[in-house]
Amino acid sequence: MRVGILTIGNELMNGRVADTNSSFIAREMNLQGWTVETMMSVSDDFEIIANRLHYLLSFTDAVICTGGLGPTADDITTAAVARAFGLPLFTDEKILAYLKEIFARFNLTWTDNNAKQALFPRGAEVIPNPVGTAAGFALPVKEKLVMVIPGVPSETQRMLPEGVIPVLRRHFPQPVQHTAKQTLKTFGLSEAAVDQKLASVNFNAFGVSVGFYPVFPENHLVLIARSDIQEQAQKNLQKVQEEVAARLADFIFSVGEQTLEETIAAELTQKRLTIAVAESCTGGLIADRLTDVSGSSVYFERGLIAYSNEAKISMLDIPVDIIEKHGAVSEETARLMAEGVRRLAGTNLGLASTGIAGPAGGTKEKPVGTVYIALADGAQTICRRYAYRWDRRRNKLISSEAALMMLRHYLQEMPS
Amino acid sequence: MRVGILTIGNELMNGRVADTNSSFIAREMNLQGWTVETMMSVSDDFEIIANRLHYLLSFTDAVICTGGLGPTADDITTAAVARAFGLPLFTDEKILAYLKEIFARFNLTWTDNNAKQALFPRGAEVIPNPVGTAAGFALPVKEKLVMVIPGVPSETQRMLPEGVIPVLRRHFPQPVQHTAKQTLKTFGLSEAAVDQKLASVNFNAFGVSVGFYPVFPENHLVLIARSDIQEQAQKNLQKVQEEVAARLADFIFSVGEQTLEETIAAELTQKRLTIAVAESCTGGLIADRLTDVSGSSVYFERGLIAYSNEAKISMLDIPVDIIEKHGAVSEETARLMAEGVRRLAGTNLGLASTGIAGPAGGTKEKPVGTVYIALADGAQTICRRYAYRWDRRRNKLISSEAALMMLRHYLQEMPS
Numbered sequence: 152m153r154v155g156i157l158t159i160g161n162e163l164m165n166g167r168v169a170d171t172n173s174s175f176i177a178r179e180m181n182l183q184g185w186t187v188e189t190m191m192s193v194s195d196d197f198e199i200i201a202n203r204l205h206y207l208l209s210f211t212d213a214v215i216c217t218g219g220l221g222p223t224a225d226d227i228t229t230a231a232v233a234r235a236f237g238l239p240l241f242t243d244e245k246i247l248a249y250l251k252e253i254f255a256r257f258n259l260t261w262t263d264n265n266a267k268q269a270l271f272p273r274g275a276e277v278i279p280n281p282v283g284t285a286a287g288f289a290l291p292v293k294e295k296l297v298m299v300i301p302g303v304p305s306e307t308q309r310m311l312p313e314g315v316i317p318v319l320r321r322h323f324p325q326p327v328q329h330t331a332k333q334t335l336k337t338f339g340l341s342e343a344a345v346d347q348k349l350a351s352v353n354f355n356a357f358g359v360s361v362g363f364y365p366v367f368p369e370n371h372l373v374l375i376a377r378s379d380i381q382e383q384a385q386k387n388l389q390k391v392q393e394e395v396a397a398r399l400a401d402f403i404f405s406v407g408e409q410t411l412e413e414t415i416a417a418e419l420t421q422k423r424l425t426i427a428v429a430e431s432c433t434g435g436l437i438a439d440r441l442t443d444v445s446g447s448s449v450y451f452e453r454g455l456i457a458y459s460n461e462a463k464i465s466m467l468d469i470p471v472d473i474i475e476k477h478g479a480v481s482e483e484t485a486r487l488m489a490e491g492v493r494r495l496a497g498t499n500l501g502l503a504s505t506g507i508a509g510p511a512g513g514t515k516e517k518p519v520g521t522v523y524i525a526l527a528d529g530a531q532t533i534c535r536r537y538a539y540r541w542d543r544r545r546n547k548l549i550s551s552e553a554a555l556m557m558l559r560h561y562l563q564e565m566p567s
Numbered sequence: 568m569r570v571g572i573l574t575i576g577n578e579l580m581n582g583r584v585a586d587t588n589s590s591f592i593a594r595e596m597n598l599q600g601w602t603v604e605t606m607m608s609v610s611d612d613f614e615i616i617a618n619r620l621h622y623l624l625s626f627t628d629a630v631i632c633t634g635g636l637g638p639t640a641d642d643i644t645t646a647a648v649a650r651a652f653g654l655p656l657f658t659d660e661k662i663l664a665y666l667k668e669i670f671a672r673f674n675l676t677w678t679d680n681n682a683k684q685a686l687f688p689r690g691a692e693v694i695p696n697p698v699g700t701a702a703g704f705a706l707p708v709k710e711k712l713v714m715v716i717p718g719v720p721s722e723t724q725r726m727l728p729e730g731v732i733p734v735l736r737r738h739f740p741q742p743v744q745h746t747a748k749q750t751l752k753t754f755g756l757s758e759a760a761v762d763q764k765l766a767s768v769n770f771n772a773f774g775v776s777v778g779f780y781p782v783f784p785e786n787h788l789v790l791i792a793r794s795d796i797q798e799q800a801q802k803n804l805q806k807v808q809e810e811v812a813a814r815l816a817d818f819i820f821s822v823g824e825q826t827l828e829e830t831i832a833a834e835l836t837q838k839r840l841t842i843a844v845a846e847s848c849t850g851g852l853i854a855d856r857l858t859d860v861s862g863s864s865v866y867f868e869r870g871l872i873a874y875s876n877e878a879k880i881s882m883l884d885i886p887v888d889i890i891e892k893h894g895a896v897s898e899e900t901a902r903l904m905a906e907g908v909r910r911l912a913g914t915n916l917g918l919a920s921t922g923i924a925g926p927a928g929g930t931k932e933k934p935v936g937t938v939y940i941a942l943a944d945g946a947q948t949i950c951r952r953y954a955y956r957w958d959r960r961r962n963k964l965i966s967s968e969a970a971l972m973m974l975r976h977y978l979q980e981m982p983s
Contacts, residue, residue, distance in 0.1 A: 164603045166590045166603075179582070186580075187581070189608070191607050192607075435854030439849075442850030443850070453874055453875060454872030456858075
């Protein structure tokens with residue numbers, strides 16, 4: 152099936168808001184095995200909406216429209232679609248009653264312009280909105296289908312899978328194709344390096360497609376297996392996933408949607424371990440990420456951001472001569488920071504960073520992007536040096552990622 | 568002038584990459600006073616590119632295309648545009664020599680497929696690429712213009728203002744319209760509240776348009792004045808800017824592009840003040856933001872993330888009975904945290920946060936989103952309670968913003 156996407160709104164055309172719905176819808180259509188032929192964005196204009204809609208329908212089976220369903224005068228999508236096909240509007244009494252109920256529940260004053268959101272073109276099937284007041288609709292046009300849903304991304308993201316796709320499946324019955332999907336999140340390899348490592352995997356032989364999604368500093372892979380038989384899709388996915396996992400091994404930190412922070416939170420909680428951090432170049436970012444998970448107070452005890460040398464000496468008991476001899480950015484200092492914060496906080500683990508985020512402060516021996524990460528557990532202290540070459544913010548981000556990845560590997564290698 | 572935008576690439580159509588070029592181009596076109604009629608995205612397909620291009624040209628004066636200019640076989644935009652208008656391709660010798668020079672300079676092996684990037688449709692004017700190998704071109708089609716530039720956002724963002732807009736201005740001479748632009752960044756008001764406060768400003772009378780850009784938790788306003796005379800545009804902008812500033816007053820933290828962190832860095836540096844932070848619910852985010860500015864080691868001394876009560880007691884000398892009597896999330900604790908970290912670090916200022924980021928941990932008296940922010944300078948300590956109602960990450964973000972805003976106001980009120 153061929154699909155067109157039409158996103159509607161003046162805010163898109165003046166560049167105030169970037170359209171994120173099109174790429175979301177495209178991803179979902181591809182998951183269904185459907186082809187997105189053309190995406191279009193237009194302003195809230197009767198004539199333009201009608202013209203573009205007729206054009207898109209000339210080479211697609213269905214057009215999915217988003218936006219312009221609000222109660223205010225500038226939102227005209229429903230009326231424009233009705234006019235495009237010469238249809239009158241009708242009031243859906245159920246939706247009208249629902250709207251009035253919402254207004255009553257939240258003590259809002261009902262004004263008649265709100266009844267607009269209960270109007271639909273004759274012949275349309277209403278698609279309920281579980282998270283807002285703007286219902287959508289599906290309008291059959293000859294053997295084709297025009298579908299309209301709100302443009303607020305959170306509403307689009309609920310109504311597309313729950314409302315639009317089921318109606319499309321019903322209107323365009325086809326040999327059912329089952330899909331199985333898995334996300335693998337990696338850190339430590341460039342997109343090109345991931346690509347190269349996977350060159351020998353025969354994705355096609357298993358009917359599996361692979362998508363790369365770089366989310367700095369991570370690279371996410373999405374594997375999608377398609378088959379007429381659900382079990383087969385699952386089996387094929389499993390086989391390819393194993394091959395990919397074998398090749399990317401330790402670079403994978405998450406199989407599924409969990410973030411790096413969440414996988415660490417799960418391991419620390421399950422193993423009943425506590426942690427404290429001592430940060431220099433990352434400036435609090437490691438602690439910020441560790442505390443992004445609800446319940447982090449169970450494992451996260453404290454963080455020390457020892458930015459000045461004086462803070463490193465007074466807070467973490469780093470001997471002055473270590474800093475003078477090796478520098479604040481050195482393996483020796485990093486190790487003592489991790490050991491010091493662990494001891495001070497009385498935690499199982501201590502994690503530390505020291506480096507040069509840039510753009511100033513680099514030397515020939517230690518250029519901008521030089522970072523030492525250390526992890527202490529009382530028995531031993533691991534330390535690694537990294538060399539990055541990004542701007543300040545990204546050097547901080549990738550350094551915090553390297554620290555969390557070191558922690559993740561440490562936790563995985565521990566016996567449960 | 569009416570403009571169409573055509574972004575080309577399979578990665579857009581399967582949803583792997585969201586198109587950010589269209590909204591960038593739309594913003595720039597609006598700044599020029601031109602209207603974007605329709606935006607479209609299509610796959611790397613000869614027939615589809617040709618059809619959509621002809622369609623767009625049927626109701627616009629110029630079409631700006633991005634994407635599909637790479638050296639690999641899947642990139643076909645140049646050939647597709649040539650074929651759409653029945654034109655042969657020619658090799659631009661200057662570009663060919665430039666490409667070979669680049670390859671030699673970086674010790675890359677020249678293969679003949681790279682010569683593809685020196686091919687252009689007959690009649691096209693080459694648009695040089697200052698940041699990559701893919702040059703663009705402008706092709707006159709009768710009285711209209713088709714412009715093609717690369718789709719890599721960093722290249723699009725350079726070549727649009729430097730290459731595309733000057734050619735468009737030359738091809739479509741028009742009464743020169745001057746623009747003057749200013750960004751005002753605010754925090755503390757919803758978009759609706761900003762809108763209401765500005766309801767009495769007569770933007771139209773001064774030929775000024777206003778754009779709202781919510782960037783959580785901030786709201787940015789962009790004022791654009793247009794006039795035939797440069798000086799007049801500047802004067803009108805100034806007048807409207809004053810009216811807006813009078814109405815939004817203290818909610819504005821930046822006039823221009825500076826971030827909140829950057830405005831604070833400038834004030835602290837200029838006033839030769841140092842700061843230390845003590846964080847609980849923000850988990851390191853305040854320190855992370857303060858250290859995002861290069862040179863922050865001049866004013867930022869240390870940060871303490873006192874997540875556990877034990878850490879608050881042992882690191883910051885908060886008396887146990889204060890925490891027992893008032894709670895870790897209380898005005899008393901926040902004040903002592905700010906005063907404690909200031910004393911410990913020996914800095915001029917101490918900034919502290921304590922609250923409940925959620926989703927767990929709320930009580931009836933102190934629901935999720937309750938946050939206390941305190942700022943101590945040795946002579947006095949300010950403390951304020953805030954009530955937010957977002958998810959965990961956004962509660963952390965908005966709390967860090969409230970803390971930085973309190974610091975910003977304090978610094979502004981100080982005599983220089």
